[in-house]
Amino acid sequence: xxxxxxxxxxxxxxxxxxxGKYILLYGKPKVGKTTFAAEAxxxxxxxxxxxxxxxxxxxxxxxxxxSDFKKVLKQLRKPESKEKFDSITIDTIDIMWTxxxxxICAQAGVETIGEIEWGKGYAQAxxxxxxxLREITMLGYGLIIIAHVSTRFEKVADSDDSIEIISPSIQKxxxxxxxxxxxxxxxxDNSFLPNGDTQRLLRTRATKTLMAGSRFKHLKSPINFGYNxxxxxxxxxxxxxxSEDGAIIVDKTVHNEIAKRxxxxxxxxxxxxxxxxxxxxxxxxxxxTNLVELAFxxxxxxxxxxxxxxxxxxxxxxxxxxxxxKQSK
Numbered sequence: 350x351x352x353x354x355x356x357x358x359x360x361x362x363x364x365x366x367x368x369g370k371y372i373l374l375y376g377k378p379k380v381g382k383t384t385f386a387a388e389a390x391x392x393x394x395x396x397x398x399x400x401x402x403x404x405x406x407x408x409x410x411x412x413x414x415x416s417d418f419k420k421v422l423k424q425l426r427k428p429e430s431k432e433k434f435d436s437i438t439i440d441t442i443d444i445m446w447t448x449x450x451x452x453i454c455a456q457a458g459v460e461t462i463g464e465i466e467w468g469k470g471y472a473q474a475x476x477x478x479x480x481x482l483r484e485i486t487m488l489g490y491g492l493i494i495i496a497h498v499s500t501r502f503e504k505v506a507d508s509d510d511s512i513e514i515i516s517p518s519i520q521k522x523x524x525x526x527x528x529x530x531x532x533x534x535x536x537x538d539n540s541f542l543p544n545g546d547t548q549r550l551l552r553t554r555a556t557k558t559l560m561a562g563s564r565f566k567h568l569k570s571p572i573n574f575g576y577n578x579x580x581x582x583x584x585x586x587x588x589x590x591x592s593e594d595g596a597i598i599v600d601k602t603v604h605n606e607i608a609k610r611x612x613x614x615x616x617x618x619x620x621x622x623x624x625x626x627x628x629x630x631x632x633x634x635x636x637x638t639n640l641v642e643l644a645f646x647x648x649x650x651x652x653x654x655x656x657x658x659x660x661x662x663x664x665x666x667x668x669x670x671x672x673x674x675k676q677s678k
Contacts, residue, residue, distance in 0.1 A: 368435045368491045370583075371530055373442075374551075375496040375517040376537030381549060381574060382495045386438035388576035389493065393434045395421060397444035400495075408434075415452035418445070422481055425488055426611070436491030443496060446523040449478045471522060479526045486530070494527060498536070516560035532564045537574050549574035565590070612656040619651055619662055622669040629676060640668045 374382050383400040386392055387407040394401060394409035395418065401409050412418050424430055425437070439445055450462045453474045462470040485492055499518035502511040515536060519527060528534070533553055540548045550571035553563045561570070567589035572582045626633045641651050644665045645658070654662050 369489065370532050371486060371492040371494070372533045372535065373494045373496060373517060373527060373531045374535050374537060375498050377498050377539075380537045380539065382537060383438075383440055385574070385576055386440065386493050386495065389436050389438070389491075391433065391435040392438055392493070393421075393436070394438045394440060395445075396440055397448065398441055400440055412445070412448070415448045418448070418481070422484065425485065425490065431489060434490065436493060437485055438493040438495065440495040441497060442494050442517075442523060442527060443519055446474075446478060446520060450474050453477065475522050475526065478523055482526060482530060492531075494531065512558050514558055533568070534560065534562045535579075536561050538571070540571075551579060612659050615659055615662050615666070616654065619654075619666050619669070622666060622673065623651065626669060626673050626676070629673075633672070633676075636672065637669065640672070641665055644668065 374385060376382055383394070384404060386394055387401070387404045392408065394407055395412050396409050397412045399411065401407050410417075410421060412421075425434070450470075453465070453470050454460065454462055456473075457465050457470060459465060459470075462474060464470070465473070482492070497518040499516050501514050503514055504511050517524070517534070536552045536559055538550045538552055540550050542548055551574040552559060552561050552571045553568055554570040555561045563570075565583060565586045567586035569582055569586070572578055623637060626637060642648055644661050651662070651665060
């Protein structure tokens with residue numbers, strides 16, 4: 350994990366493509382959700398269901414278990430992966446959530462998540478799910494999330510009529526994570542033309558009967574559905590933001606981010622610092638031991654730290670660097 354330096358932060362910027370943007374697309378079966386992802390350049394499709402059989406040229410991996418996904422996530426941290434891929438597609442998000450729940454059940458040795466006492470299983474699943482999605486975004490990838498559609502009918506007040514409500518088919522707990530994460534929630538709709546043909550449209554604004562939305566206030570709705578069409582519509586919306594809000598436009602979005610490094614690298618740096626400081630003066634052992642115990646809020650040897658303690662070890666590293674710098678003066 351790199352050092353934090355708030356004095357050298359650069360202003361955030363906006364790119365005119367979908368790199369670094371997070372989109373939830375939903376619609377009826379075979380409306381073109383997976384095809385949209387296939388059109389995105391340098392996209393990796395994580396197929397939690399096989400919706401790509403009729404699509405050629407797509408880079409896809411079948412996700413049969415949560416451990417499959419975690420193995421891919423580990424590889425996505427590598428610089429080579431960041432060169433190869435700009436965005437990640439999850440197809441579909443509801444099945445991804447199901448595999449996450451199964452993983453938590455396997456950890457607890459139960460069949461259903463409700464068997465874990467005091468509702469802890471649901472909290473653990475939500476934490477695990479949020480953590481991995483957040484990591485994908487923090488690594489700098491764009492994210493395309495695909496969901497099926499859910500419809501329900503609601504009675505109109507003071508009337509015998511009812512209206513159809515359209516929303517993504519996502520359970521409440523994963524939806525509470527996905528909704529604040531994404532920049533665009535888009536519904537793919539088929540519009541029937543007078544000549545009998547159909548036209549696919551992407552709706553990005555909510556109505557009384559439709560769940561949709563966008564952080565780009567100038568993004569038009571509806572627009573013709575397709576990757577290039579959305580990029581063009583976003584470009585126009587961002588141009589409007591330039592003239593109205595003074596937004597800064599670049600070829601690729603710049604994020605002020607601190608990438609999480611492999612735990613082995615963290616421990617290697619901590620061990621090297623420990624040895625260097627100890628060799629300067631053996632009396633430093635007591636000082637360093639106190640730093641570790643303060644960081645962990647309990648008696649603890651740094652060598653006993655596990656991957657779950659990585660954030661704490663990173664803080665110890667910063668303390669050791671300060672100690673080393675003071676003693677070098």
